[in-house]
Amino acid sequence: MTAPSVAERSAPDTDVPPILSVRELWKVFGPKAESVVGSSLSRKELKEQSGCVAAVRDVSFEVRRGEVFVVMGLSGSGKSTLVRCLTRLIEPTAGEILLDGEDVRKADERRLRELRRHRMAMVFQHFGLLPHRCVLDNVAFGLEIRGVAKQDRYARAREVVGLVGLNGFENSYPDQLSGGMQQRVGLARALAADPEVLLFDEPFSALDPLIRREMQNEVIRLHQEVGKTMIFITHDLSEALKLGDRILIMRDGEVVQVGTPDQVVGAPADDYVRDFVSDVPRSHVLTLRWVMRPPQPGEPLDGPELGPDVVIRDAVHAVLSAERPVRVTDGGQLLGVVTSAEILEVIAGKAEG
Amino acid sequence: MTALSATRGVAARLPARRYLIALALAVWAAGWALLRGHDTFALGGAELTPLHGALNEAMDAVDDSRNSNPLFLYFINYIRLFIDQAVTAVQALISQPALGRPVPVLGWLGVTGLATAVALLYGNRKVALLTAAGFLSFGALGLWQESMDTLALTLTAVALSLAVGIPLGIWAGLSDRFNRLVTPVLDFMQTMPTFVYLAPLTLFFLIGPASATVATMIYAIPPAIRITAHGIRQVSSDTLEAGTSLGATPAQALRHVRLPMAKQTIIVGVNQTIMAALSMATIAALIDAPGLGQTVLKALQTLDVGTAFNAGLAIVIMAVVLDRVTSAASRRVEVQRRAGRLRTTRGRRLEVAGVLGVAGVLAYLSYTYVWAAEFPVAANAGPYVRRAADAASQWVQDSLVAYTDAVKNLLTNQFLNRLEALLTGTPWWLVTIVAVVLALLVGSVRAALVTAAGLLLLVLLGLWQDSMVTLASTIVATVLVMLLGVVAGVWIGRSDRADTVLRPVLDAGQTMPAFVYLVPILGLFGATRFTAIIAAVVFAAPVAIKLVAEGIRGVSPTTVEAATSAGASTWQLISKVQLPMARSAVTLAASQGLIYVLSMVVVGGLVGAGALGYDVVAGFSQHQLRGKGLAAGLAIVVLGIVLDRVMRAATQRADVAAHGGPHHK
Structure with missing residues (x-):
């Protein structure tokens, strides 16, 4: 069969400037991390020679407005580090992160906080809820720390709680909820701030399969309703194919392939990806x-x-x-x-x- | 690899280590037989060495500079004044005549009412009832004022400890660097035998409430700092990251995430701080702290078992009340949260107002009327308790004397006397040489060096013989503690039923102030070295038992199951699997047990143990013996360090032998 080029397919929104663009991003853990940037040694050689671990190496990609962009890789591939670098929960070692043209890496502490409070919000694998606060207070937490008045933030929180289908649980505490419902709270908390970009760090890996499917559908529904740009981290190929407009496949900190689901399955970039997608019903x-x-x-x-x-x-x-x-x-x-x-x-x- | 081959090399060169140990012991015994009484540095109770004289003079010099040295004038004296006034203020409120009246501001009715209100608002109804009963019993035992003095001292020390400890704990929780800095200091504060710093403290803060409060704080601050830091640190990193990703500032993360999530742990820290403070506040009677400790101390000195029991009972009641109320408060944090307290603030407000209103009325009554201010004399049951305790103690002594004497004589004659004779009768240089050789054989070169330096220091301190007497008692007590620790620890570790039955007893043993043990033991064994040893064992055994039990419980169930399926008998299971795998816990139990035993040496001095303990106690009361007391305190610390190091080195060596080398090499 013939493999069509990227340009041949889904051309419509390529003219729109990307909302997020990452260029030559590196994250190296270890002593003298800066000196490792640009190295072409393999992970193992690098570890032996410098004692450093390059979790993210030379990663570049662009995310379009309104797109669901999935980063997929096995554990240790650097995907969670990558997503944390985007809001500098982990400080990148080198490279550029442009959010609407503004370099996130150059933001000072205050500016970075503004950015986290208003423009990018994250959903975590283990939820990260506050056990001493009820659902409503958890959802309103982001608004509270940016100083929104009590009445306003509760109004907004109620709205979002309804959006994720948690009506009636406003006054429950996290440990009274099932895993799936806790993650709905996490999702609502991220949505409450009305950010431009939603980041998901393996949000459903801790849930059992049925709940996971339910939550995936929930994300698809929310994406249709609110139309947010989403960056979604997962190690589950079927999840990536189901949710992603485009998929970035990572291995050992490097990008192996970026493409639409059918490109990844139809034209795998190398044996690694081919092996990966071999079980997918084409x-x-x-x-x-x-x-x-x-x-x-x-x-x-x-x-x-x-x-x-x-x-x-x-x-x-x-x-x-x-x-x-x-x-x-x-x-x-x-x-x-x-x-x-x-x-x-x-x-x-x-x-x- | 080098370490491994070096260890093997030593092992190869000294294949007959046990014979060498036997040889060293034989040399010692022979030396004792031949050179008995030579070079033993015997020193009478009131005799001083030049060093002790010099220490006396140095302490006098510090005394004299109190009103001239800028360190005192601008720093220490202010602290002393501040603390003194704080204690005096609380005393004026609840225990001592104040405002020109013959009674304190609040009488028994008011204090009981307020304490009950606090217990009700922060705890629950049950502990509120317990509190009311407890406070009434202080009056009923005829010890209202003494109890209130102890409470005043404890509360002041706790308030100051928390005011210092919680912020420091938060800092240590947030900063790794500060945590690393403060941990060894806290270790030192907690392992130093408590009595050792009492004397130096009086030098700076004078005898009285200020010194007592500072001593109490030294003992009570470490748990406040440690547990707060632990609470702050254990907050899940996921939640913190979520906060950061939402743009929380570090201050917001502390206020909204860390502190609320650590709240329950911090209250546990408050509980520990209060218990430590109460325990020390009674012991501080040695430096003239007012309160129940004084009553016990005087009774101990006159061997008045009834009075000591009466006051000891009041201390135990206070400990139980304080412990239960703070435990209930910490549980309440959890319960409140689950009950969804958010929506019931109005009901809560009404409850608070009502309870405080009633307490306020009681307080006003006790301020205004004599009947509510002074506990009614007619209700004083103290004399009955004293007489009953005397009678019981007499009866127990009479009827058990055969058994207790048998135990006492067996241990004293068979072990204690022989060990003491060997240690005190042999020339100091021979003891030192043998000890260093033994430390080298069972431990390491470093342990041998520490031993040599420590023993020489004891000689320099001029307290060689007293140190050897104390050493003999300490060794016997530690061996008993470990026997108890291993037997009871294995039992509790293996049986859930034993755990449920014995754990409360151990908890009570640990929360009870040390003085209280002495009373019944004194009743049984009279004022002898042996009483001091038993008191030390009772004090130290709970810790050792708990640690061993924890170690046994920590052994992986899979390993136990594997051994059982291989057909191991219970005894084989214990001796070949559980105890060896729990060895590090057993070692820890031994070193902790040793520290606890050493911290009781001074208390032992009160009940006839003599030697270093007596030297320290005498230093408190007799001016010309202050220097010697200080030296004796140092000698206790030196003994502790030497024993601890040798024990650790010995375990390390055993570990190496068991694993054929250091781990993962």
């Missing part, structure tokens, strides 16, 4: 664009029409029941055709080649 992720072929001479071109970004799974019925090849068109222009042969090939898993 028909659930890939679109018609990935399987269409140029029409052969003499083929009838009056079959049904489908768009190039239709996921294969959703096209199965239409393609198999059509008597003629299905035309893949974009704005009236013919891109290629798909027949049952291409569809079955993907479903049978014999897609390589």
Whole structure:
């Protein structure tokens, strides 16, 4: 199959300036961390030679406004360090972090606090709730520390509590809630500040699978309702594919690949990613664009029409029941055709080649 | 690797270490037989060495400079005045005649009412009842004023300790550097035998409430600092990070996250501080602190078991009341939170107003009317308690005398006397050489050096013989403590039922002020060295037992299960698995037990132990013996350091032998 280039796909919002752009970011733990920046040694060699651990090395990416950007990697890949560097909960060693063009790394303490209070909020893996405060006070906490009057902050907190579906639990305490509900509180707390960017650090890994799925759907719903930019850290590929508009895959602190879910699955950048995505049911992720072929001479071109970004799974019925090849068109222009042969090939898993 | 081969090298060169130890002991015994009584530095109770004289003069010089030296004029004297006035103010409020009246501002009714109100508002109804009963019993025992003096001293010391300790604890919780700085200081404050610093303190703060308060604070501040710092540190880093990510300033994080989350732990610290303060406030009777300690002390000196028991009972009641009220207050923090107290502030306000109103009326009555100010004489049951205690003690003595004498004689004649004869009868140089060789054989080169320096220091202090007498008692007491500690500790560690039954007893043993033990033991064994030893054992055993039990409980259940499934008998399980794996806990128990035993040496001096303990006590009361008392205090510290170091080195060596080398090398 052919691998379409990035430019070929989902071009619409590339003209909008990114809300967050990270350039050549490094985080090195250890003595004389600065001297390690730029090194090309492997992690192990680096540890042996300098005693330093490069948790994040030379990471660059851009996040578009309104996008769900997923950072995925196994434990130890540096993803949690990366997300903490964005608001400098961990101080980066080198590089640039531009939030709407403003360099976060250059912000002084006061400015950084302003930024944390108003523009970026985080949801944590272990919730980080205050056990001595009820739900409402936990949700209002961010507003309280930035000095919002009691009445106003409670009004806003009630609103957000409703948004995450915690109505009726305002006066409960965190230890009276289940894990999923505690994380809803964490989510509400982050939303209460009405930030431009929401950061999620593996928010659902501590939850059991059913609750996790429920919470993922909740995030999708919230994203549709409030339309926030989200940066989502996870080690779970299916979660990444489900939520992400784009996915950044990290390994040993480095970026291995950045791309849409179908790019990651359809055109893995290396064996590491290929191995990763090998278990993914491809028909659930890939679109018609990935399987269409140029029409052969003499083929009838009056079959049904489908768009190039239709996921294969959703096209199965239409393609198999059509008597003629299905035309893949974009704005009236013919891109290629798909027949049952291409569809079955993907479903049978014999897609390589 | 080098350390390992070096250890093996030593082991290879000295394969017969145990024979060498036996040889050293044999040399000692032979030396004792041949050279008995030579070079033993015997020194009579009132005899002084030139050093003691010099110390006396130095202390006199400090005394004389009190009103001329700028350090005193501008610093120490102000502290003394401030503390004195603070104590006097509290005394005027509850214990001593004030405002030109023959009674304090608040009489028994007012104090009892206020204390009960506090217990009700911060604790619960149960502890409020306990408080009321406890305070009434102070009057009923005929010790109202003494009890209030002790309470005044304790509360003042606690207030000052918390005012200093909590901020320092917060600092230590926030700053790693400060924590590292303060930890060894606190270790030192807590391990130094309490009586040792009483005498030097009187030098700076004079005999009386100021010295007593400062002494109490030295003892009571460490738990306040430590537990506060611990509470601040244990706050989950997740929650803190969440606060930071929301843009909390460090001050906001402290106020809204750390302090509320550490609140319950800090109240536990307050509880520990109060218990430590009460214990020390009674002991400070030695430097003329007013209160129940005085009553016990005088009774001990005249062997008046009934009076000592009566006052001891009041101390125990006060300890129980203070402990229960603060424990209930700490639990209340938790309960309140779960009950959702936020929404019931109005009800709470009404409750507070009502309770304080009633207490206020009682306080006003006790200010105005004599009947509410002075505890009714008719209700004084003190004499009955005293007589009953005397009678009981007499009966116990008469009927148990055969057994207690048998135990006493066995231990005294078989162990104590022999050990003491060996230590005091052999020339000092031979004891020193043998001790250094033994320290080298069972411990390390460093332990041997510490031993040599320590023993020479004892000679220089001019208290060689007294030190050896005290050493003999200390060794016997520590061995008894460890026997008890291991047996009871293993039992408690293995059986939940033993744990539930014995733990409250151990807790009570630890919270009770040290004086109180002496009374019944004195009744049973009379005023002898042996009484002092038993008192030290009673004082030190709870700590040792608890530590051993904790170690046994800490052994991984999987390992125990594996051994059981391999067919190990109970005895094999204890001796081959649980005790060896709990060895570090046992070692800790031994060194803690030793420190506790040493801190009782001075108390032992009060009940006939003689030697260093007596020297220190005599130094309190007789001016010309002050220097000697100070030297004796130092000698106790030296003994403690030497024993502690040798014990640690010995365990380390045992560890190395057991693991075939240092860990992970």
